[in-house]
Amino acid sequence: MDLWSCKHMGFSGRHMNSLACRCLSFVFIVLVFRALMFPTFPNFGGFQQNNLLLVHSSSSQSDSEFGVRKDKFLEVPQIVWGLNNQKIAFARACLTARMLNRTLLMPNLSASLFYKEVELLQPISFDKIFNFERFNSLCKGFVHLGRFSDISNRARVFELQKGSGRKWTVERDLNQLRQIKENSTDDFEVIRIVGKNPFMWHDHWPVKDYAKVFECLVLVDEIAEEAAKVVSKIREMGSSTRRGRDTLRTNVDFKNSSSQPTPYVAVHMRVEKDWMIHCKKLEQRSSINQICSSKEEIVERVQHIVGMRGSTIIYLAVADSLLEDSSILSGWNEGLLLFEKKKLGVWDIYKKYPYLIKSAIDYEVCLRADVFVGNSFSTFSNLIVLERTQKMIRMGVTRSCGLDVRWPSYAYNILGESGGPQRWMTEMSDSNLQAISYGTNNISC
Structure with missing residues (x-):
């Protein structure tokens, strides 16, 4: 019928x-309804299922335009290691939360440098270092940071175990995140990541995404004011010391006038004992001999920056508690005006803070310098150059090689022109943060 x-x-x-x-x-x-709404074709097996997934993906993308979901959360373990490794770990956690369309619960950072002995870690809340409200304001619609008090039900938590070791590949990590996103974990208000610390997670996001998160990290007023005091002291001491000397001329237009602040060069002098051990092992593993730099090599190359002459003010940024060589001010050309924390008279500012805040102050001092010189395998140096690159891009400069530009940066571990350090810009189009996280000798110029 x-x-x-x-x-x-x-x-x-x-x-x-x-x-x-x-x-x-x-x-x-x-x-009839099924044929009209969901056509299938013999040559495209599984097309119907993929079509449904695409619709779901498109819907999620549309929702994200109105901001990150604030009723679902991602919790991460305490973040460890040095300041800039912690900033990368934090950004990676933010981007993981963004991928899962969740708010990141404000994590604890680590005030101390001890990262192997967990019991020695000194936890410090994110909002003791960075401005919580400013972060959410600047990153609105991209990522969002929440507080634990925002959670309505702490009993229902889904624990996500992160793998480690060589078997835990980039692909496996990404597949894990995709499965979590597609499965029924939306029933849980909180996803808690357990396992290896966040800095060890694999990287799945482009440099520009990380840069966006870094732009939202603004120091709390207390730390920002301390950094401003150090910068002011450098300019003041340099100005008074060089008064009567020749006008400073470097690769940027430094005009000594009352309307402009006295310029200075910041050198991230990475010669501390922990770094020398690390960089030598890294050179052996990677078969690259452009990682470690002795004090003598740094001095020689910095002095050969084109245009560097007497009366140049140089601030040496070092982790004093890890420094075994106390002669970092010796061996430089006569006439260069060299300062470090104690000679500058700002040690009292630094000594009252834990390692993380000391590093945050030095970071800001280096970031504001007219010229910055660092090591391309150092995370500290890499993030400073990334921010300085962004400043130049906003000024319309996309390449600094061979040009006299504002905010120039150099890598002293790589030999450049005239025996000086290599000019350095961050490659903002990179598809991941590998070069910045672990260093490279390919630095755009």
Whole structure:
């Protein structure tokens, strides 16, 4: 019996077969609707399922335009290691939360440098270093930071175990995140990541995404003011010391006038004992001999920056507690005005803070310098150059090689022109943060 025969059936058979006709009619309508809405083709196996996934993805993308979801959260372990490794770990956690369309619960950072002995870690809240409100304001619609008090039900938590070791590949890590996103974890208000510390997570996001998060990290007023005091002291001491000497001329236009602050060069002098051990092992593993730099090599190359002459003010940024060589001010050309924390008279500012805040102050001092010189395998140097690159890009400069530009940076571990350090800009189009996280000798110029 088909639909047509049902329609023209006589009265006597209508009662007997009415139920069958109705069922057949319903099935026919469903099949027509399915054919119109979800077409399938023999040559495209699984097309129907993929089409549904694409619709879901498009819907999620549209929702994200209105901001990150604030009723679902991602929790991460305490973040460890040095300041800039912690900033990368924090950004990686933010981007993980963004991928899962969740708010990141404000994590604890680590005030101390001890990262192997967990019991020695000194936890410090994120908002003791960076401005919580400013972060959410600057990153609005991109990532969002929440507080634990925002959680309504702390009992329902989904624990996500992060793997480690060589078997835990980039692909496995990304597949894990995709499965979590697609599965029914939306029932849980909180996803808690457990396992290896966040800095060891694999990287799945482009440099520009990380840069966006870094732009939202603004120091709290207390630390920013301390950094401003150090910068002011450098300019003041340099100005008074060089008064009467030749006008400073370097690769940027330094004009000594009352309307402009006295310029200075900041050198991230990475010669501390922890670094020398690390960089030598790294050179052996990577077969690259452009990682470690002795004090003598740094001095020689910095002095050969084109245009560097006497009366140049140089601030040497070092981790004093890890420094074994106290002669970092010796061996430089006569006439260069060299300062470090103690000679500058700002040690009292630094000594009252834990390692993390000391590093944050030095970072800001280096970031504001007219010229910056660092090591391309140092995370500290890398993030400073990234921010300085962004400043130049906003000024319309996309390449600094061979040009006299504002905010120039150099890598002293790589030999450049005239025996000086290599000019350095961050490659903002990189698809991941590998070069910045672990260093490279390919630095754009």
